[in-house]
Amino acid sequence: MTCVLMWFRSDLRVHDNTALAAAARQGPVVAVFLRCLPQWQRHGHGANKLDFWHRGVSALRRELAGLNIPLLHRDIEAYDQAPTTLLALARETGAQRLHFNREYPLDEQRRDQTVITDFERAGLSARGHHDATAFAPGELLTGNGGYYRVFTPFAKAWHRQLSAERLTLHDTPPPQSPPAIASDPLPPSPHLGEQPVATEDWPAGAEPAADRLERFLRFRGRHYARQRDIPAIQGTSELSPYLALGMVSHRQCLQAVLGENHGRLAEGDAGLVAWVNELVWREFYQHVAAGFPRVCQHRAFQRHTEYVAWRNDEAGFRAWCEGRTGYPLVDAAMRQLVQTGWMHNRLRMITAMFLSKHLLIDWRRGESFFLHHLVDGEFCANNGGWQWAASTGTDAAPYFRVFNPTTQSSRFDSEGAFIAKFVPELAALPPKGRLAPSAEQRQQTHYPPPVVDHKVARLRAIDAFKALKPD
Numbered sequence: 001m002t003c004v005l006m007w008f009r010s011d012l013r014v015h016d017n018t019a020l021a022a023a024a025r026q027g028p029v030v031a032v033f034l035r036c037l038p039q040w041q042r043h044g045h046g047a048n049k050l051d052f053w054h055r056g057v058s059a060l061r062r063e064l065a066g067l068n069i070p071l072l073h074r075d076i077e078a079y080d081q082a083p084t085t086l087l088a089l090a091r092e093t094g095a096q097r098l099h100f101n102r103e104y105p106l107d108e109q110r111r112d113q114t115v116i117t118d119f120e121r122a123g124l125s126a127r128g129h130h131d132a133t134a135f136a137p138g139e140l141l142t143g144n145g146g147y148y149r150v151f152t153p154f155a156k157a158w159h160r161q162l163s164a165e166r167l168t169l170h171d172t173p174p175p176q177s178p179p180a181i182a183s184d185p186l187p188p189s190p191h192l193g194e195q196p197v198a199t200e201d202w203p204a205g206a207e208p209a210a211d212r213l214e215r216f217l218r219f220r221g222r223h224y225a226r227q228r229d230i231p232a233i234q235g236t237s238e239l240s241p242y243l244a245l246g247m248v249s250h251r252q253c254l255q256a257v258l259g260e261n262h263g264r265l266a267e268g269d270a271g272l273v274a275w276v277n278e279l280v281w282r283e284f285y286q287h288v289a290a291g292f293p294r295v296c297q298h299r300a301f302q303r304h305t306e307y308v309a310w311r312n313d314e315a316g317f318r319a320w321c322e323g324r325t326g327y328p329l330v331d332a333a334m335r336q337l338v339q340t341g342w343m344h345n346r347l348r349m350i351t352a353m354f355l356s357k358h359l360l361i362d363w364r365r366g367e368s369f370f371l372h373h374l375v376d377g378e379f380c381a382n383n384g385g386w387q388w389a390a391s392t393g394t395d396a397a398p399y400f401r402v403f404n405p406t407t408q409s410s411r412f413d414s415e416g417a418f419i420a421k422f423v424p425e426l427a428a429l430p431p432k433g434r435l436a437p438s439a440e441q442r443q444q445t446h447y448p449p450p451v452v453d454h455k456v457a458r459l460r461a462i463d464a465f466k467a468l469k470p471d
Helices: 017-026 037-042 047-066 079-093 106-121 153-163 204-225 240-244 250-260 271-293 295-296 302-306 314-322 328-340 343-357 364-372 379-389 405-412 416-422 431-435 439-445 455-464
Strands: 004-008 029-035 071-075 097-101 123-127
Touching: 004 079, 004 431, 017 029, 017 097, 017 123, 029 079, 037 047, 047 071, 047 204, 047 240, 071 079, 079 106, 097 106, 106 123, 106 295, 153 271, 204 240, 204 250, 204 271, 204 328, 204 405, 250 271, 271 295, 271 379, 295 379, 314 328, 314 343, 314 364, 328 343, 328 364, 328 416, 328 431, 343 364, 343 379, 343 405, 343 455, 364 379, 405 431, 416 431
Parallel strands: 004 029, 004 097, 029 071, 097 123
Antiparallel strands: none
16 A cells, blocks of 8 residues: 655644544555745744744654654755655655645645645645634635625634534544654754744643643633733633644634533633634634735735835834833833743733834834744734734724723733833832833833833824825
């Protein structure tokens, strides 16, 4: 029996893997991973994500070894080398079929279609499976037959049309007979000119992902609606890096919720329902990327917002990047990102809105900075979140919504505990001083003055958007 190739990408698990399950049904499996560091770096991924990816492949290799599935590894320079590399591997192994799980940003879709076309021309079979979302892009459409542009009706349709079959888990394939093909040795961790941070916080692989999911649902899931906006406590799932690289599937997450919430996703425990809503947001942004590919080409979703008169403020941008804007919560969040490779979701909204509204700096610069530092950097979610905050995207915040960072501090870090952790120069101040230090306290602690006045910045941003003509 000829072997079947299974091409792993951002689906680094053996359990509940649609393409792997299909490949295993057709014959002995040989796994393939193509590392494409130059293109991934051109796409904006930095050391934190790429190191996590590397460690995830290492963990996957151990899982595959337990199933007697060899893992072949190849380095390529760009996506356009994937078809010839995979065809060469098919010839080397005698494989007639290739399976993989689809990815939805534009470059990845083009790459996958070229692979399918080239395999068919060679008389071979290549099949892409829909695995990362409950509904493949194009399955959930509006009454007019178009992709949803607003989240709420998308979410209603998602819940209304969701069936048990869509959440059925794929079993881990049974161990196969030991093959004649041996696994390739994994190359060393990539040298990227910078060191990843806080790697101990993010153990890679399906096992730690499953452990985090279990602990979240057991200890924090039911408090999620109340605690998810409080950055000083561990109130979120912290599963985003594992979802981004497929070390856990959305089906595993949703099935776990069903088990905890009496078989319900849209009602029941408020915390669990709120977390499911976040998973649906993640899927929504993947549909947006597939349905509106302009967002994959550095374009605003709302065309008229491409004419915003963004400011060229290099000093302001550096202050934002380095966490020295003079707004303690913004600075604490940016330092958390740089020091840990992760940022609390509420703070992602606050810092993104600060850059795009207070400083009126092009959101794409912030999107790129985030993607470079985030261990959970995922194009669709990152782009969707940035465009929401900048009022340029689908379902975006109204242009006149401009978060007041000090008010946000009072609401979500009232004692300044999170600020004290990441802006330690303010830790000795009383809570009020941590949230909004006086000029004297700033001088004493060597903390900078605000780079911009909130009221002035808010009016400036509103005027900039008012000057536009909507589509």
